Amino acid sequence: MSDSPVFDVPFMLGMMRLHEREALHTPERLADWIEARLDQGLYWFDHADIYGNRQGESLFGAALKRRPSLAGRVSVVTKAGIVTPGRDTSPHGIKHYDSSPTYLIPAIDDALLRLGVDRLDHFLLHRPDPLMNAEATASALDAAIDAGKVGAVGVSNFLPEQWRRLQSAMRHTLVAHQLQLSLAHPEPLFDGLYDAVLSDGLSPMAWSPLGGGTVFEDVLGASLSRLAQAYSASSSGLALAWLRALPGHPVPVIGTLKEERIDELLTAARHDIDRATWFALLEEARGQRVA
Numbered sequence: 386m387s388d389s390p391v392f393d394v395p396f397m398l399g400m401m402r403l404h405e406r407e408a409l410h411t412p413e414r415l416a417d418w419i420e421a422r423l424d425q426g427l428y429w430f431d432h433a434d435i436y437g438n439r440q441g442e443s444l445f446g447a448a449l450k451r452r453p454s455l456a457g458r459v460s461v462v463t464k465a466g467i468v469t470p471g472r473d474t475s476p477h478g479i480k481h482y483d484s485s486p487t488y489l490i491p492a493i494d495d496a497l498l499r500l501g502v503d504r505l506d507h508f509l510l511h512r513p514d515p516l517m518n519a520e521a522t523a524s525a526l527d528a529a530i531d532a533g534k535v536g537a538v539g540v541s542n543f544l545p546e547q548w549r550r551l552q553s554a555m556r557h558t559l560v561a562h563q564l565q566l567s568l569a570h571p572e573p574l575f576d577g578l579y580d581a582v583l584s585d586g587l588s589p590m591a592w593s594p595l596g597g598g599t600v601f602e603d604v605l606g607a608s609l610s611r612l613a614q615a616y617s618a619s620s621s622g623l624a625l626a627w628l629r630a631l632p633g634h635p636v637p638v639i640g641t642l643k644e645e646r647i648d649e650l651l652t653a654a655r656h657d658i659d660r661a662t663w664f665a666l667l668e669e670a671r672g673q674r675v676a
C-alpha cells in the first residue's frame with residue numbers, strides 16, 4: 386500500500402460531544418467555530434447518526450445552512466448501523482445493529498439531509514453486524530457510491546474477516562477503517578488488527594486517540610507530563626505523536642471542541658518522538674515492561 390495518508394490533516398474533528406456543548410448550539414456560533422477550524426486547515430469532521438440521537442448532524446447542518454459558503458469546504462465522515470433502544474420499533478426496544486439495505490439506504494439519505502451536504506465524503510458502517518447479508522449490504526453501498534451520495538465507504542470496529550466478507554461482495558473498494566487506538570488502547574498493535582488494516586490497504590482513523598481523556602490520568606498521565614516537559618511539548622501533543630509514529634499514520638479523530646485545546650494539538654502536529662520514547666510510553670500505558 387501507499388504510505389501517504391488519505392486524510393491529509395493532522396487530525397479530524399470528532400462531533401460525538403457537540404450535542405453536549407451548548408455554547409456551540411446556535412447556527413451562527415457553530416458556523417464561526419467551523420470556519421475557524423477550516424481556516425486552520427482542519428476540514429474533516431467525524432459524525433455518526435447516534436451522536437446526540439442525530440442532534441450532532443442536525444446542529445452541524447443548521448450551521449452550514451446559516452453560512453452556505455462552508456458547505457463546499459468541509460469534508461464529512463458519518464456512520465450508521467447502530468439502532469438505539471429508543472429507535473427500535475420492536476417490542477424489545479433493544480439496542481442492535483442493522484446493516485440491511487432497508488435500514489442503510491434511508492439512513493444515508495437522512496444523514497445527507499441533516500448535514501445539508503450533497504455527498505457524504507466517507508460513509509462508515511459503525512459496527513459489524515452478525516446478521517449482515519454481505520451481498521445485500523454491498524449492493525446498497527455500491528449503489529450509494531454510484532449515485533454520488535457517498536464518496537467512499539469504510540468500516541468501523543470491524544475484525545479483518547468481517548470487512549473481508551463485505552469487501553468480497555463489493556465492486557467498490559473499502560477505503561477506511563475507524564478503530565479504537567491510543568496509548569489507552571494499544572491492543573490493535575499486538576493482536577494483528579492494525580497490521581491487517583494496513584495490509585488490506587485501508588486508511589486507519591484512530592477514534593478516542595486520547596482515550597477519551599484517560600491518557601492524562603494516573604501513571605500514564607504523570608509519564609506523559611514528565612516526557613512532555615523534556616520535549617517542550619504538551620501531554621496531548623505527545624500522545625498524538627505516539628500515534629503518528631506508527632506505519633500508515635493513523636489520523637486521530639479527536640473529541641475536544643475547545644479551541645485552546647485544538648490549537649495546542651495543532652501546534653504539536655509536527656512533533657515527532659524517537660523509538661525509545663515510543664516504547665517508554667507504551668510501557669507506562671500497559672503497566673508492564675516490554676518483554
Ligand SMILES: NC(=O)c1ccc[n+]([C@@H]2O[C@H](COP(=O)([O-])OP(=O)(O)OC[C@H]3O[C@@H](n4cnc5c(N)ncnc54)[C@H](OP(=O)(O)O)[C@@H]3O)[C@@H](O)[C@H]2O)c1
Binds near residue numbers: 511598
Ligand atoms: N467509531 C466509533 O465507534 C467511535 C467511538 C467513539 C468515538 N468516536 C469518534 O472519536 C471522536 C473522539 O472521541 P473522544 O472524545 O473519546 O476522543 P479523545 O480526543 O480521546 O478524548 C476527548 C476527551 O478528552 C478530554 N481532554 C482532557 N484534556 C484534554 C486535552 N488536553 N486535549 C484534548 N482533549 C482533552 C476532552 O475534554 P473536553 O471536551 O473538556 O476538552 C474530551 O472529554 C468522537 O467525537 C467520535 O467522532 C468514534
